Amino acid sequence: MIQNADYVRAYADRYRDMFPVRLASIAAIVLVAWWILGWAWAANFAFFQFGLYMLLWRVVQTARDHSEAPDAVWRLHRWTELITLALATHNALYVLVVWRIEPNYLKHLLLLLAGNLMVGALQVHASRKGFIAAVLPPSIAMGIITFAEASWDKALQVSVCVFVLAVIGTAWRQWRSDRETVELMVAVTERSREIHTALAQAETDRAAAERANQAKSRFLAMISHEVRTPLNVILGLTEVLRGRPRPESEAVVVADMADAGGMLLRLLNGALDISKIESGQTDLQLAPVDLAERLDAVARVWRSRVEELGLTLEIERQGAPEHFVVMTDEARVEQVLINYLSNALKLTPNGTIRIMARALPASDGRIDLDFEVHDQGPGVPEDQRERIFQPFEQLDAGRAAGGSGLGLALCRASVEALGGALGVRSARPQGAVFWFRFTADRAAPASIPSFSIAPALIAPDQAPRILAAEDHPANRKLLTLLLEPFGVDLTLVENGQEAVAAVRDQTFDLVLMDVMMPVMDGVEALIAIRAEQAASGRPPTPIHMLTANVFDEDVARYRAAGADGVLKKPIEIAALQSVIMDAVAVDA
Numbered sequence: 001m002i003q004n005a006d007y008v009r010a011y012a013d014r015y016r017d018m019f020p021v022r023l024a025s026i027a028a029i030v031l032v033a034w035w036i037l038g039w040a041w042a043a044n045f046a047f048f049q050f051g052l053y054m055l056l057w058r059v060v061q062t063a064r065d066h067s068e069a070p071d072a073v074w075r076l077h078r079w080t081e082l083i084t085l086a087l088a089t090h091n092a093l094y095v096l097v098v099w100r101i102e103p104n105y106l107k108h109l110l111l112l113l114a115g116n117l118m119v120g121a122l123q124v125h126a127s128r129k130g131f132i133a134a135v136l137p138p139s140i141a142m143g144i145i146t147f148a149e150a151s152w153d154k155a156l157q158v159s160v161c162v163f164v165l166a167v168i169g170t171a172w173r174q175w176r177s178d179r180e181t182v183e184l185m186v187a188v189t190e191r192s193r194e195i196h197t198a199l200a201q202a203e204t205d206r207a208a209a210e211r212a213n214q215a216k217s218r219f220l221a222m223i224s225h226e227v228r229t230p231l232n233v234i235l236g237l238t239e240v241l242r243g244r245p246r247p248e249s250e251a252v253v254v255a256d257m258a259d260a261g262g263m264l265l266r267l268l269n270g271a272l273d274i275s276k277i278e279s280g281q282t283d284l285q286l287a288p289v290d291l292a293e294r295l296d297a298v299a300r301v302w303r304s305r306v307e308e309l310g311l312t313l314e315i316e317r318q319g320a321p322e323h324f325v326v327m328t329d330e331a332r333v334e335q336v337l338i339n340y341l342s343n344a345l346k347l348t349p350n351g352t353i354r355i356m357a358r359a360l361p362a363s364d365g366r367i368d369l370d371f372e373v374h375d376q377g378p379g380v381p382e383d384q385r386e387r388i389f390q391p392f393e394q395l396d397a398g399r400a401a402g403g404s405g406l407g408l409a410l411c412r413a414s415v416e417a418l419g420g421a422l423g424v425r426s427a428r429p430q431g432a433v434f435w436f437r438f439t440a441d442r443a444a445p446a447s448i449p450s451f452s453i454a455p456a457l458i459a460p461d462q463a464p465r466i467l468a469a470e471d472h473p474a475n476r477k478l479l480t481l482l483l484e485p486f487g488v489d490l491t492l493v494e495n496g497q498e499a500v501a502a503v504r505d506q507t508f509d510l511v512l513m514d515v516m517m518p519v520m521d522g523v524e525a526l527i528a529i530r531a532e533q534a535a536s537g538r539p540p541t542p543i544h545m546l547t548a549n550v551f552d553e554d555v556a557r558y559r560a561a562g563a564d565g566v567l568k569k570p571i572e573i574a575a576l577q578s579v580i581m582d583a584v585a586v587d588a
Contacts, residue, residue: 005068006186011076012064014124014182019057025119026050029112036105041098048090056083077127084120085133091116092141099145110145113138117164121171124178131175139164227548230474235570240481260301284329284417288443291333291369292317292324295357298337302345309345312352319359326359326367326440332414333371336422339407340373340434347377348431366439376431380424389422411436464509464583465489469499469525470546471517475569479512482571486580494518496525503529508541510583512567515547515558522547523561530562544579546571 026049034042056079063076095109095116120134146152146160238258246254299315306313317324337355344353354374362368380388389412415422420438427433466488470476476492483490491508493499497520499513511529515522526543533540542565545558550568558566567575 006189009064010182010185010189011124012060014178015056015060015080016064018124019053022119022123023050023053025115026053032108036108037098037102045094048094049087052083052087052090056080056087059083077130081127081130081133084130085137088116088120088134088137091120092137095138096141096144106145106149110142113142113145114163114167117142118167118171121167122174131172135168135171139168237478237481239573240478285331286327286329288325289328289330289333290325291328291357291359292321294330294334295337295355298334298341299355302338302341305345306353309348310350311345311348314352314354316354316356317359318357323359323361323367323442324357324369325443326369327443328438328440329414329418332418335414336411336436337371337373339411340371340436343407343434344373344375344377348375349377351376362439366441368437368439370435370437372433372435374427374431374433376427379426379430379432382426385424388424463487463489464580465491465507466510466512466580466583467491467493467499467502467506467508468512468546469493469496469517469522470512470514471495472514475514478571482573482576483580486577488580496520496522496528499525500528500532503541504532510579511541511543512546513543513563515545515549515554523558526558526561526563542579542583 026046029049030042030046033045059079060076063079092113095113099106099109117135117138120138121131123134142160142164146157235258238254241254242251242258295315295317299313303313341353341355353376354372356370356372356374358368358370360368360370389408412422415436415438418438418440420436422434422436424432424434466483468476468479468483468490470479470492471494476494479492480490491502491506493502495517496513499511499522500520502508503511513522513526517525520528522545526545529543530540532538540562543563544565544567545563546567546569547554547558548569550566555566565579567579
């Protein structure tokens with residue numbers, strides 16, 4: 001074994017445990033010697049034995065206190081061996097001298113020698129040499145006395161030799177057991193230290209991970225707000241344009257803009273959902289979706305990029321049109337298709353990219369859906385086909401194309417949330433086929449909602465008074481355009497403080513409150529409004545937060561502060577219309 005500081009401390013502790021018993025036995029021998037032989041013999045035994053044990057104590061204590069020193073093991077072994085030899089030799093010589101001078105006390109001396117042999121053999125020894133040093137002098141003295149006594153017969157002499165060998169053999173086995181015990185103690189100490197170190201490192205890593213997770217949450221919240229704010233304006237103005245009469249050629253362009261913006265929003269939602277994906281808590285938003293129409297929309301949005309790269313995009317569908325209308329999560333399916341298509345564009349130098357979609361009735365009455373994206377890139381080696389769907393895992397070609405390594409991991413999470421499977425196989429004559437499949441319930445084509453800005457059926461005398469608190473000029477303009485067709489009485493303010501003052505001075509049917517505003521943010525304003533209304537006894541005004549920060553913890557915070565609901569940016573026309581109609585119904 002490695003004789004390290006733990007080894008030195010373990011043996012030093014065992015030596016120290018031995019000292020009280022050993023010193024007590026020496027004191028008893030001194031008293032008996034004084035009683036039988038006189039004070040001179042007792043003093044001689046006490047002087048050498050106690051002196052040597054005090055020296056042994058000092059050596060052991062020094063070795064323990066300096067167990068980290070390079071020579072600690074050497075000091076423990078060599079000095080304890082020498083002192084043990086001195087102790088055993090003095091004891092043996094003491095018995096032999098007394099025997100020669102006072103032969104009448106032979107029985108007493110033999111018992112003393114036998115006891116010394118047993119105690120010396122069974123006491124702590126850090127090495128084999130220490131064990132030999134403890135048993136050799138008393139064994140020799142026992143042999144000298146045994147064979148020097150002419151009155152002893154051979155049987156008695158042999159019995160004494162057998163006794164000595166038995167004591168040595170038993171003590172040897174005990175010494176090996178003690179050594180194994182020390183080795184086990186050292187191993188346990190080392191393992192315990194490793195465990196404590198690992199636990200400390202794990203705690204450090206946990207704290208670092210928690211800080212990183214908090215930083216990630218703050219980053220995602222910032223990205224959510226900063227991206228959704230301009231996207232809110234783009235999509236909102238697109239909806240305004242779609243609601244106005246215009247030539248068909250322009251209407252097609254506006255429709256494509258709306259499709260592209262919607263795809264961008266759904267991709268953003270999927271990317272910001274990474275925390276839930278990591279914890280396996282991906283939520284599905286099931287709704288009727290025409291996947292054939294969605295596939296056409298993806299193709300329209302991406303076709304210009306395909307042509308820009310000098311490639312060709314082909315769409316092939318198998319199945320009746322009504323079989324593509326299913327209950328599923330539109331964003332998840334679209335996310336996988338766009339990621340597959342984006343990878344195919346990055347990796348295909350020339351040729352054709354083909355998207356195949358199949359919708360076939362299943363035996364249980366549901367619809368089996370199968371999508372494939374065929375590219376003409378370098379392909380994926382068979383031993384790498386599972387790895388590339390792990391977060392941040394990429395092939396060299398994907399890394400060279402500038403991928404982040406997250407796209408396929410998000411695809412995997414989305415498809416597994418849909419209860420499906422995905423993978424990749426080789427294409428012929430070259431390239432790869434990325435596929436995914438899942439099963440969904442049927443949906444009636446007429447059940448697919450379609451919202452656009454249109455005047456709500458609100459009588460002029462029932463026009464709701466709405467207060468909107470929004471610091472962003474473009475968003476205030478957008479709200480004016482979006483709410484204009486509904487015939488509402490709209491008041492705009494730029495921060496939470498102005499909103500509190502407006503609600504204090506006027507009566508509103510509905511308040512739309514942005515969250516991140518200067519002077520006073522939306523949550524502070526909400527709390528202040530609720531406090532004033534409670535103090536004055538006024539009925540609470542419906543307040544809906546209108547914000548880009550819509551993580552679960554954010555929504556819970558708004559609700560706890562007193563919000564009646566949350567409208568997320570980009571603004572969903574259907575949700576906005578529903579909130580307005582509810583305000584009119586309450587007012588009526």
